[in-house]
Amino acid sequence: MYGKYAGGASRVELKKVEYKPISVKELLVQMSKFSSLMVDLAYTAYLYNKKSLAEEVMKLEEQVDYLSYLLLMNASLAVRDKEDAEMIAGILKMASAVDGISNAAADIANLVLLGISSHDLVDYAFELTYETVDALEIKNTGFIGKTLEELSFESKLGVNVIAVRKGKKWIIDPSPDTKLEKGDIIIVRGTIDSVDHMERVFGVYEEVISEEEMKPEWKKISTLVEDLKDINEIMIYLAYSALMFHNHRLAKEVLELEEYTDKLHTEYELEVLKLHDKLSKNEKTILGLLRLGIAAENMADAAAMMAEITLRGLEPHPIIRDIINESEELIIAVRVGEHSDVANKKLIDTNLEDSGAIVLAVRRGKKWYFKPTEEFIFHPDDILILKIFPEMKTTIKRLVKGASPKEKAVQ
Amino acid sequence: MPYYKASSIIKQSLPFFLFLLVLSLTTGNVLNTFVDDVLYKYIFLLVVLPGFISAIGDTGSVFVSRLTSHIFIGELDSSFRPFRILFSNIIGLLLTTLTHLLAISGIAYIVSLIFAIGVDLVVIVAIFLLSGFSSVLILMFFGIITTYLTYKYGLNPDNFTSPLMGNLGDLVGSATLILFALLLI
Numbered sequence: 001m002y003g004k005y006a007g008g009a010s011r012v013e014l015k016k017v018e019y020k021p022i023s024v025k026e027l028l029v030q031m032s033k034f035s036s037l038m039v040d041l042a043y044t045a046y047l048y049n050k051k052s053l054a055e056e057v058m059k060l061e062e063q064v065d066y067l068s069y070l071l072l073m074n075a076s077l078a079v080r081d082k083e084d085a086e087m088i089a090g091i092l093k094m095a096s097a098v099d100g101i102s103n104a105a106a107d108i109a110n111l112v113l114l115g116i117s118s119h120d121l122v123d124y125a126f127e128l129t130y131e132t133v134d135a136l137e138i139k140n141t142g143f144i145g146k147t148l149e150e151l152s153f154e155s156k157l158g159v160n161v162i163a164v165r166k167g168k169k170w171i172i173d174p175s176p177d178t179k180l181e182k183g184d185i186i187i188v189r190g191t192i193d194s195v196d197h198m199e200r201v202f203g204v205y206e207e208v209i210s211e212e213e214m215k216p217e218w219k220k221i222s223t224l225v226e227d228l229k230d231i232n233e234i235m236i237y238l239a240y241s242a243l244m245f246h247n248h249r250l251a252k253e254v255l256e257l258e259e260y261t262d263k264l265h266t267e268y269e270l271e272v273l274k275l276h277d278k279l280s281k282n283e284k285t286i287l288g289l290l291r292l293g294i295a296a297e298n299m300a301d302a303a304a305m306m307a308e309i310t311l312r313g314l315e316p317h318p319i320i321r322d323i324i325n326e327s328e329e330l331i332i333a334v335r336v337g338e339h340s341d342v343a344n345k346k347l348i349d350t351n352l353e354d355s356g357a358i359v360l361a362v363r364r365g366k367k368w369y370f371k372p373t374e375e376f377i378f379h380p381d382d383i384l385i386l387k388i389f390p391e392m393k394t395t396i397k398r399l400v401k402g403a404s405p406k407e408k409a410v411q
Numbered sequence: 412m413p414y415y416k417a418s419s420i421i422k423q424s425l426p427f428f429l430f431l432l433v434l435s436l437t438t439g440n441v442l443n444t445f446v447d448d449v450l451y452k453y454i455f456l457l458v459v460l461p462g463f464i465s466a467i468g469d470t471g472s473v474f475v476s477r478l479t480s481h482i483f484i485g486e487l488d489s490s491f492r493p494f495r496i497l498f499s500n501i502i503g504l505l506l507t508t509l510t511h512l513l514a515i516s517g518i519a520y521i522v523s524l525i526f527a528i529g530v531d532l533v534v535i536v537a538i539f540l541l542s543g544f545s546s547v548l549i550l551m552f553f554g555i556i557t558t559y560l561t562y563k564y565g566l567n568p569d570n571f572t573s574p575l576m577g578n579l580g581d582l583v584g585s586a587t588l589i590l591f592a593l594l595l596i
Binding site: 019021023024025026028073074075077078079080084088091317318319 | 476479480482483484485486488489562563564565
């Protein structure tokens with residue numbers, strides 16, 4: 001469901017679309033940057049009930065929508081023959097998956113605009129006790145006409161400016177010489193304390209009402225919410241990587257996770273419905289919980305759509321590689337070898353963390369474990385989903401798979 | 412105004428077709444000027460001329476078509492960078508042109524033997540290679556400009572690029588062929 005049609009909570013003006021010469025690559029880069037920013041902002045807006053942030057998400061969603069039209073136009077002009085058509089099919093599918101992610105994020109943000117506040121169990125689930133984001137308007141004359149470098153929010157206030165909006169124009173990852181004008185919106189990321197401090201400086205600080213204690217009966221739902229969000233994140237990572245390396249195994253893992261999400265989502269909905277009396281007297285809060293699940297499901301579907309491109313045998317177009325290459329981390333899926341250095345060991349006893357690898361998930365047969373703790377023991381044949389630095393790829397693969405018999409003989 | 416209406420088609424295409432008309436009249440003039448001194452004298456030139464100029468025009472069309480795809484997708488940016496991609500397209504098409512030109516030279520030589528025109532094979536090959544490559548390069552230069560216009564204004568390649576490259580190919584091809592014939596024979 002589209003936020004802008006939902007009960008008039010937001011009044012986004014739809015920009016008229018007409019052809020503009022912007023390349024498909026540039027449009028896709030913009031769309032994926034916007035959509036990942038939206039996911040971040042939307043969850044935060046929902047958790048902390050921040051209307052201003054939710055409104056920014058809606059504006060970004062309108063922008064992504066607009067860009068998707070331009071992308072369709074430019075892509076249709078690029079096609080000449082069947083090779084072009086095959087190549088563009090993958091790109092268009094990817095674009096619609098990115099669009100799907102942004103729609104799901106907008107649905108979450110729209111909850112805030114509909115006056116639906118989050119349940120405290122979600123706060124516990126997300127463990128967002130450390131970092132947060134916020135949208136702030138430049139009004140203070142002390143900031144007007146200064147560049148980000150001159151203001152140096154990072155060193156003075158400990159927050160990072162991750163985006164700037166000037167009217168309808170967005171700048172993601174702004175450079176230090178970006179100048180701030182009156183009415184600009186800056187999106188900042190930092191620890192909760194530093195963002196609170198920033199809000200005080202901007203005169204928009206509102207005290208958050210202290211949270212309820214975590215109740216034991218929330219535990220199951222809370223875990224499910226946490227899993228759903230973690231899976232979403234991992235799926236999107238995996239889907240991008242599958243596309244980039246034309247890797248069928250990664251793509252298959254995404255589809256496995258999609259099925260798993262369906263299962264968890266049903267379980268989650270049933271649990272929320274069963275306990276709705278104990279969770280909250282406010283039916284809007286219950287509705288919010290249900291909608292959160294639907295958004296997670298939609299994001300999973302979008303990631304699956306991206307993975308499907310690989311499984312359909314469409315080669316990734318070089319520009320897809322360029323788009324994904326901009327991120328510095330790499331996602332890999334490796335099977336634990338029987339005699340490897342991680343088999344039958346606890347995570348903390350392996351060299352994985354020292355090599356800079358983060359274990360996002362482990363699949364054991366049909367069962368998944370997300371963000372395993374240090375005490376987690378790896379079994380042979382487990383599939384590890386790892387986030388690594390590209391230069392460590394061979395080292396880490398050898399660590400997890402174990403040396404081949406030939407290499408052992410040499411050693 | 413719907414795009415399929417006759418009035419709309421005329422309004423969109425007429426100025427451009429008038430321009431193309433001027434181009435082809437110029438080509439006709441060039442040919443007419445040298446028809447006695449060059450073309451009838453060296454009849455092999457006249458025999459292969461249609462094939463030669465259409466090959467040049469086609470190469471130009473293919474070049475622009477490839478470039479526009481690259482630029483719409485974003486493999487090339489609007490200032491045609493990275494040049495690596497631009498150059499590999501140029502080199503690829505020049506090599507294709509080479510085979511074309513050698514074939515045309517062969518036919519021209521056979522014709523010259525039939526009509527007993529005493530021109531060396533080496534000279535004939537030189538004429539076609541020099542005029543062929545120089546006109547393809549000139550066409551590529553205009554091709555880059557055409558591509559930019561197609562991208563900027565979203566023009567239809569079938570209505571715009573191909574006719575333009577075809578007509579330019581006729582003009583540049585005939586002019587260079589006559590020029591090198593005059594210089595080398």
